[in-house]
């Protein structure tokens with residue numbers, strides 16, 4: 001699973017919109033076909049946006065998504081936000097789409113479950129905490145379970161299309177809190193969207209990613 005994340009991060013110009021790894025209707029009823037199709041269009045928008053930025057600023061054409069997200073401070077201030085939004089938008093969406101699955105197929109288990117219970121008391125408490133972090137986001141962004149700089153499981157939030165990688169952390173699981181991710185299905189009922197999200201995540205892949213990260217620490 002870490003290879004998948006690395007291959008997303010290693011992408012360079014010209015960026016290409018990767019195929020959706022599942023059928024658009026596979027996450028129903030938790031996420032509708034229309035929402036997932038619309039969401040996929042956002043990935044396409046970020047791909048086109050980053051290609052355009054590279055063409056207008058040729059000095060960055062050799063930069064990978066990882067380099068943009070970890071060296072953004074070297075980008076002039078008037079371009080920085082655009083680069084982060086598009087590079088982060090590609091990474092965040094490809095990573096998210098890559099762990100979607102049919103509803104109610106997977107549960108959090110294995111070492112990830114053990115460590116979440118140790119940290120948060122129970123899986124339910126972990127879900128409650130990350131949902132609360134997500135509910136508290138003002139505007140748009142992501143609620144993220146990460147491995148922080150000290151190798152600790154931590155819940156953080158990021159704004160817009162930022163990503164924990166920008167802050168030296170490893171993203172394990174991210175929930176998209178842009179309205180495009182849920183508004184069509186549940187309107188303002190963010191709590192329902194959050195509950196639905198847990199049911200359409202392939203937790204085996206998330207646990208595998210977690211274990212891969214632990215091995216390299």
Ligand SMILES: [Fe+2]
Nearest residue numbers: 042176178181
């Ligand atoms: Fe999104």
